[in-house]
Amino acid sequence: MSRMSWGILGRTLLGRLGGMLAVLSLVSVLVFLLTRLAAGDPMAMLLGDQASLADIALARERYGLDQPLLAQFVLWLGEVLKGNLGQSIFLQTPVSQVLLDRAEPTAWLAIFSVSLAMLIGVPCGIASAVWRGRWIDQCVSTLAMLGASMPSFWMGLLVIQLLAVGAGWFPVSGYGEPGAGWLTRLHHLLLPSLVLGTLNSALIIRFTRASMLDILGEDYIRTARSKGLTESTVVLKHALRNALVPILTVLGLTLALMIGGAVVTETVFNLPGLGNLVVRAVLRRDYPVIQGALLVIAGIYVIINFTIDVLYVFVDPRVRHG
Amino acid sequence: MTALLPRLHVRDLHTRLLQGDSPLPLVRGVSFDLHDGQTLALVGESGSGKSLTALSLMRLLARNARWECSGQALLTDAQGQQHDMLKVSDEHMRQMRGHQIAMIFQEPMTCLNPVLTVGEQIAESVRLHLGLDTRAARAQALRALEQVEMPAARQRLDEYPHQLSGGMRQRVMIAMAMVCEPRVLIADEPTTALDVTIQAQILALMSRLQKDTGMSMLFITHNLGVVAHHAERVAVMYAGQVVEQAGVHELFAKPAHPYTQGLLACLPGRARQLARQSGQAVALQDIPGQAPAMNRLGSGCSFAERCSVSLPACQLQAPPWLGIATHARLCHLEGHP
Amino acid sequence: MAEWRLLLKTLFARRVVLIALVLLALMLLMAAISQWVLPHDPMAMKVSQRLRAPNWNHWSGTDELGRDITSRIFYGARYSLAIGAGTALLAAFFGTLLGLLAGFFKHLDAPLMRCVDAMMAFPDILLGIALVSILGASPTNVVLALTIVYTPRVARVVRASTLVIRELPYVEAARAVGVSTPRLLSVHILPNLMSPILVQLSFIFAYALLAEAGLSFLGVGVGAEIPTWGTMVAASTQYADRAFWTLFFPGMAIVLTALSLQILGDGVRDLLDPRLKGMQ
Numbered sequence: 001m002s003r004m005s006w007g008i009l010g011r012t013l014l015g016r017l018g019g020m021l022a023v024l025s026l027v028s029v030l031v032f033l034l035t036r037l038a039a040g041d042p043m044a045m046l047l048g049d050q051a052s053l054a055d056i057a058l059a060r061e062r063y064g065l066d067q068p069l070l071a072q073f074v075l076w077l078g079e080v081l082k083g084n085l086g087q088s089i090f091l092q093t094p095v096s097q098v099l100l101d102r103a104e105p106t107a108w109l110a111i112f113s114v115s116l117a118m119l120i121g122v123p124c125g126i127a128s129a130v131w132r133g134r135w136i137d138q139c140v141s142t143l144a145m146l147g148a149s150m151p152s153f154w155m156g157l158l159v160i161q162l163l164a165v166g167a168g169w170f171p172v173s174g175y176g177e178p179g180a181g182w183l184t185r186l187h188h189l190l191l192p193s194l195v196l197g198t199l200n201s202a203l204i205i206r207f208t209r210a211s212m213l214d215i216l217g218e219d220y221i222r223t224a225r226s227k228g229l230t231e232s233t234v235v236l237k238h239a240l241r242n243a244l245v246p247i248l249t250v251l252g253l254t255l256a257l258m259i260g261g262a263v264v265t266e267t268v269f270n271l272p273g274l275g276n277l278v279v280r281a282v283l284r285r286d287y288p289v290i291q292g293a294l295l296v297i298a299g300i301y302v303i304i305n306f307t308i309d310v311l312y313v314f315v316d317p318r319v320r321h322g
Numbered sequence: 323m324t325a326l327l328p329r330l331h332v333r334d335l336h337t338r339l340l341q342g343d344s345p346l347p348l349v350r351g352v353s354f355d356l357h358d359g360q361t362l363a364l365v366g367e368s369g370s371g372k373s374l375t376a377l378s379l380m381r382l383l384a385r386n387a388r389w390e391c392s393g394q395a396l397l398t399d400a401q402g403q404q405h406d407m408l409k410v411s412d413e414h415m416r417q418m419r420g421h422q423i424a425m426i427f428q429e430p431m432t433c434l435n436p437v438l439t440v441g442e443q444i445a446e447s448v449r450l451h452l453g454l455d456t457r458a459a460r461a462q463a464l465r466a467l468e469q470v471e472m473p474a475a476r477q478r479l480d481e482y483p484h485q486l487s488g489g490m491r492q493r494v495m496i497a498m499a500m501v502c503e504p505r506v507l508i509a510d511e512p513t514t515a516l517d518v519t520i521q522a523q524i525l526a527l528m529s530r531l532q533k534d535t536g537m538s539m540l541f542i543t544h545n546l547g548v549v550a551h552h553a554e555r556v557a558v559m560y561a562g563q564v565v566e567q568a569g570v571h572e573l574f575a576k577p578a579h580p581y582t583q584g585l586l587a588c589l590p591g592r593a594r595q596l597a598r599q600s601g602q603a604v605a606l607q608d609i610p611g612q613a614p615a616m617n618r619l620g621s622g623c624s625f626a627e628r629c630s631v632s633l634p635a636c637q638l639q640a641p642p643w644l645g646i647a648t649h650a651r652l653c654h655l656e657g658h659p
Numbered sequence: 660m661a662e663w664r665l666l667l668k669t670l671f672a673r674r675v676v677l678i679a680l681v682l683l684a685l686m687l688l689m690a691a692i693s694q695w696v697l698p699h700d701p702m703a704m705k706v707s708q709r710l711r712a713p714n715w716n717h718w719s720g721t722d723e724l725g726r727d728i729t730s731r732i733f734y735g736a737r738y739s740l741a742i743g744a745g746t747a748l749l750a751a752f753f754g755t756l757l758g759l760l761a762g763f764f765k766h767l768d769a770p771l772m773r774c775v776d777a778m779m780a781f782p783d784i785l786l787g788i789a790l791v792s793i794l795g796a797s798p799t800n801v802v803l804a805l806t807i808v809y810t811p812r813v814a815r816v817v818r819a820s821t822l823v824i825r826e827l828p829y830v831e832a833a834r835a836v837g838v839s840t841p842r843l844l845s846v847h848i849l850p851n852l853m854s855p856i857l858v859q860l861s862f863i864f865a866y867a868l869l870a871e872a873g874l875s876f877l878g879v880g881v882g883a884e885i886p887t888w889g890t891m892v893a894a895s896t897q898y899a900d901r902a903f904w905t906l907f908f909p910g911m912a913i914v915l916t917a918l919s920l921q922i923l924g925d926g927v928r929d930l931l932d933p934r935l936k937g938m939q
Contacts, residue, residue, distance in 0.1 A: 019773065026777035034786075037793040142675070145925065149865065149917035151872045154892055154910040157899055165900055219432040222382055226427075227447045227498065228420035241437050261782030264873045278785055279877055282792050294789070298780040305780075 012313055020306040027298045028080070032073050035291045080295065086288035095292035099274065105175050106266070106273035108189055109196065110258040116197025117204050118251055124201070125208025125247075129216060130235055140205060147202030156195045156268035163191060173270035192269040196262060200254055207250045211243040218242075249308050256304040260297030327398050328355035329538045330379075330423075330506050335393035335408075337371075337378045345390060346617055349374050350562040352393075356506065361532065361539040363549040363570070365585075366559035369613055372542045375559075376508045379407055380425055381415050397423060400505060421451040424499035428511040430491035434483035440467075441479030444498050451502045466497040471527060489520035493527070500531060507532075508540045513548070525552055546589060550574060558582050561614055561624035568649040578644075579651040580629045584609040623654065631655060676926035679919040686916055690736035699727035701734035701886065710902040720904035723894065728905065732912050735886040739868060739913070742802055742887065746867035747860045749806040754813025755856055759844060761814065762821025772818070775811040783808050787870055788879050796882040805870055809863045816855050824851045854931040861924030865917040872913055888913045 067075075079086065085095035128140040164172040170191045177184075215221065216239055224238045263275030274293060281289040335352040338345035349371045356362050364372045374383070383389045395407040399422050407415060407423075419425075427433045435443060444463035448454050454462060460479065467475035470493040483491055492512060499507060509528065513521040529552055532539055541553055549556055549570060556573045558566045558581065566579040577583045588608055597603055611628035623629070626636040633654060641654045699717070705725035713720040719728035761771040778786070790804035824830060825848065833847050872889030874880035876896075883890055888909045895905035 019776075022773045023776045023780065026773055027780055030777055030781075034789045034793070138675070141925075142922075145918055145921045146914070149869070149914050149921060151869050151876075151889075151892070151910065151913055153873065153876045154906070154913070157892075157896065157906055158910075161899055161903065161906075217386065219427065219429060220435040223427060223433045223495070223498075224435065226380060226382055226419055226425045227450075228416050228418065229446065229450060230416065233446075233450075238435050238438070242435070257782050259782075260785050263782070263784045263788070264876060267877060275782075275785070279788060279879070282788055282879070290789075294781065294785065297782065297785065298777075301780045302776075305776075 009313065013310060016306060016309050016313075020302060023302050024299060027302060028077060028295060029073070031291055031294045031298065032076065035287050035294065036069065036072075076291070085292035085295070088286055088289045090284055090286045091289075095288050098277070098289060099293060099296055102272055102274050102277045105185075105189070105271045106259060106262065106275065108185070109192055109262055109266070109271065109273065110255050112189060112193035113196035113200055113258060113262075114251055114255045116193060117200035117254065120198065121201040121204025122208050122247060125205045126212055126235065126240065128205065128209040129212035130231075132213065137209075141209070144202040144205040147199050148206075150199060151264075152195060152199055153264045153268045155199065156192070156265055159191055159195055160268070173268075175271050188269075188271070192262075192265050192271060196258065196265050200258075203254065204247070204250065208243070208247050211246050212239060215239045215242045245312065249312075252304055252308050253301075256301040259300050260293070326357060327402075327404075328357050328396075329398050330356040330540070331394070331396040331398075332356075332379065333394040333396075335375060335378060335395065336391065337374055337383070338390040340388040340390055347619075348562050348616055349378060352559070352562075352564050354557050354564065354567065356538045356540060358505070358538055359532070359536045360555065361541050361553045363553035363556045364540060364542045364559060365544065365546065365549055365556055367544055367613060369616075370559040371562040372559050373510050376425065376510050376540065376542055380419060380423070380508065381407065381412075382425070397506065417451075420447050420499075420504070421502045422504055423506040423508070424502075424504040425508040425510065426492075426495045426499045426512050429515050430488055430495055431515070433495060434491055436483055439480050439482055440486070440494050444494070444501055447498060447501055462501060463497075466501040467494070469500070469531070470494075470497045472497070488516050489524060492516060492520075492524055496524075496528065496531070500535070500537075503535065504537060506538050506540065508542070510542045511544070512541075514543070514545070521548075528552070546585065558585070561619065562616065563624065563652060565625065565653070566651040572649050576649075578649065579625075579653050580631055580655070581609070581625050582651075584628075584630075623652075673926060675922055679922035679926070682915060682919040683923065686736055686740065686919075689733045690740050697730045697733055699730045701726060701730040703727075710898060710905070712902070713904055719908040720902065722891070722905050723898055723902075728891075728908050731886050731891060732888065732909055735888050735891060735909070736912070738798060738881070738885055738887040739871065739889070740916070742798055742805075742871050742881070743864045743868040743916075745802040746805040746809060747864040749802065750809040750813050750863050750867075751856055751860050753806065754810045754859070755817050755849075755852065757810065757814035758817025758819075759821055759848070759852070762818040763825060763844060763848070768818075771814070775814050778807075778811045779815075783866070783870060784873055784877075787874055788877065791874060791879045796880065798881045798885060798887075801871055801874065801881050805867050808870070809866060813856070813859050813863065816859055817852055820852050820855050821848060824848050827851075854927070858924050858928045858931075861920050861927065865920040865924070868913060868917050868920075 076086070083096070085099070087093070088095055088098050091098060124140045124144075128137045131137050160172055164170045171188050175185060175188050212235075216235075221234060221239060224234045229238070260275050260278065262273065263279055265271075266273040266276040267279065274297065278290060278293045278297075281287075281293065332355070333353050335349055336347065337349035338347050352371070352375050354362060354364075364375065366372045377383050378389075378391050379395050381391075383391075391408055393408060396404045397407050397418065398404050399418075405414070405418065405422075407418070410418075434440070441460060441463050444466055445456070445459040448459040448462045449456070452459075452462070464475055464479060467478055472478055472490060472493050478486070478490070478494075483494070486494065495512075512528070513524050516524060525548060528539070531537075541549075543549060553570050556566075556568060556570050557564045558573075558579065560581050566573070566577070566582045568578070573582065574586065577586055609628055614624055614627070620637065622635075622637040622639055623632070623641045626632045629636065636654050639654070641652050643650050644653055644656065645651050703726060705721075708717075708721050708725040709723055711717060711721045711725075717727050717729065719732065722728055722731070757771060757775070761768045761775075786808050787804055790807055791800060794800035794804060830843070830847055833843055838847070868888075871880055871887060872892060875883075875887060875889030876893040878893070880889055880893075881887055883894065891909035892906060892913070895902070895909065899906040
């Protein structure tokens with residue numbers, strides 16, 4: 001690469017990095033504010049009805065809750081940058097530990113769901129675009145819209161009724177015993193992954209279809225056809241390769257959003273994941289956990305977003321060569 | 323002496339856009355013949371239907387709209403067989419495209435796939451139509467690039483379109499189109515988007531290639547200057563119709579249709595010439611008015627409202643073809659100088 | 660005006676969109692007249708009739724307190740649709756404001772968009788949960804919370820469109836002539852934004868409907884006493900295995916309404932797209 005293009009590249013990357021840091025700072029402020037406003041006073045809940053005002057005051061001091069809000073924010077941020085997310089009030093374990101414990105089911109659920117969404121969504125989206133307006137397009141589009149109209153818990157409950165309770169093929173809920181093997185875990189993950197996968201494929205279908213339609217209208221597709229290439233070559237080799245990058249972007253972002261966004265499904269299937277954790281923490285007013293979890297969830301999304309942006313710079317040959 | 327079969331014989335081509343209540347006629351009865359080694363220039367302003375004519379012949383009309391084409395377009399292949407491009411099956415047409423007849427387009431910037439190398443975009447044609455394997459196809463692609471005088475051809479094979487300048491991209495387009503040695507090349511304003519200096523180079527290249535291979539060329543342009551130097555015959559289009567067809571020298575010396583006369587009079591060079599001849603200053607000419615909207619055409623001549631010498635009959639009756647086989651015009655006016 | 664007629668004409672041309680419109684109209688009608696035209700009192704509890712399967716008397720069966728589900732669905736339409744519509748309109752309003760400002764004023768763009776990015780880094784549901792916890796569980800608060808959740812989405816779309824419209828020749832011409840900025844924004848740019856805003860309205864209505872259901876299911880929504888479709892599904896969880904209809908019918912109401920809204924949104928978008936790109 002020429003020295004000049006390295007310079008442009010470097011500047012682009014720095015710009016993106018700056019943006020990411022700005023967003024992360026805003027995210028941390030939001031997380032802090034939201035948590036403090038939402039959690040109310042956890043001390044009363046923790047100590048119970050019998051606690052005296054003096055006890056509550058002492059506890060507040062111990063947790064640093066008597067200090068001004070800004071001071072608390074700076075303290076917390078400082079700790080976070082050192083890697084310390086605080087201590088859960090209710091579980092009396094470090095928040096980072098709690099998050100790690102809960103990460104596994106959420107991560108697997110996210111991976112399986114997105115994979116399923118991709119396997120269903122991309123081919124359907126391509127077919128929809130290629131045969132635009134015909135019955136296959138109408139069917140796929142309507143099914144995609146149906147998928148986007150279904151409350152995930154409704155579908156989850158239906159699926160549980162039919163396949164778990166009714167047919168007995170799958171466990172009704174949970175993640176298996178603490179020491180269960182990976183096969184059992186897989187068995188428990190299949191139904192929720194099915195639900196999330198099909199619902200998310202709706203978005204993928206629509207996006208793939210839109211992306212492909214855009215590209216199929218480009219001049220170079222007409223050139224490809226003018227060379228007498230077969231339609232499948234035109235679609236799969238010439239069009240898809242151009243559509244792939246935005247499609248992969250959406251898949252990446254969907255994955256990121258599922259890290260905390262699968263709350264409802266996790267609740268329905270009783271999976272001990274991150275989303276579930278946040279809801280419980282909110283109900284229990286366990287603010288260190290809320291803060292830590294929200295920060296990690298949003299932070300992961302921003303970082304994945306940034307990574308995709310950076311990858312674009314390297315993957316797109318146009319940008320690469322300045 | 324038997325007349326040689328024209329390589330491409332187009333008769334009464336009509337293209338209609340199907341939209342709303344009534345179909346919109348955009349190409350209205352275009353006919354021409356193209357012989358081996360000959361260049362026919364299709365000249366007209368934007369919206370006259372020249373690009374649509376080409377796209378209709380190639381069956382590459384935009385897919386997000388519905389079209390209706392009628393007429394005859396007989397292409398004689400290398401074996402002497404005739405095929406009606408408008409009537410053969412989609413699969414048959416696909417096989418002919420890129421092999422018997424090829425097309426290059428106006429915008430080299432957007433007409434090449436940005437994520438495939440130049441070499442690959444040329445080689446895939448070769449693999450498809452000539453059945454060569456990967457290595458042989460690549461060698462053929464290299465030869466094609468050398469033929470179009472691409473500097474550092476071997477290196478270019480593995481480069482991407484955005485790494486090349488406009489002129490180089492157009493050379494790639496030409497190489498892609500010609501690599502399978504088609505008998506007919508349709509060039510839709512191939513130099514309009516290029517710098518003037520590059521334009522001359524590309525035009526010279528195309529002329530040379532044509533002489534070397536003996537292929538025929540349908541050259542679409544709105545630039546009369548280009549026509550003068552690179553075509554043997556000219557067909558002037560207006561509002562979806564060919565209004566005059568002639569040999570290039572004839573057309574420039576003795577334009578018979580009022581529109582052609584108007585076009586030529588618009589050339590600054592022409593004004594200068596007239597000024598020199600008459601010894602007086604001559605104002606730059608233009609043709610008053612605008613091209614008609616295609617959905618509001620009357621039954622008469624479509625040029626009538628802008629024509630300085632029109633007769634009352636011109637607005638009411640469709641004009642006939644007048645003149646001789648080698649120089650004809652669509653006009654009511656008899657014996658026009 | 661001619662534009663609206665064209666819009667309506669083309670909307671009616673597509674069968675699916677027509678069906679969607681009809682369904683939506685029915686839902687709205689239901690909500691409006693439910694007070695007078697109900698088979699049963701939606702609040703009347705008849706414990707002897709609890710968890711009855713669908714029959715001639717109760718078309719969708721009865722719930723765990725003996726209440727007629729069909730009537731409750733009709734009655735609950737008011738709340739669900741009101742929450743959805745309220746969210747959509749408010750989010751559209753604030754989102755347009757933000758998007759216009761960000762798209763038009765270059766120095767406001769970066770800060771506003773970073774804020775939007777920060778808000779969109781949170782999954783909708785989590786943000787919704789946090790906000791409702793802060794504000795308290797009630798229909799108004801749910802609308803408020805969901806408005807905050809969906810405003811960034813609208814802002815992004817409006818900003819993108821504003822950036823394009825700002826560069827249009829006639830907008831530049833208006834500026835050159837000296838049209839004041841407020842007038843420029845409201846008279847020249849805003850009308851062109853109507854199309855994407857309408858599309859967004861439709862979709863956010865659907866998302867809000869689904870979000871409210873999810874929040875109610877998790878117990879952080881409007882509160883169990885208010886009969887929205889979401890709370891109905893939430894309440895049915897325990898009885899789903901023996902009284903399937905308690906889960907099925909309220910859920911179907913959500914699905915059909917959200918589906919109709921999305922079909923409508925798509926229809927409007929498809930119509931406007933070729934018009935924007937131009938067939939010339």
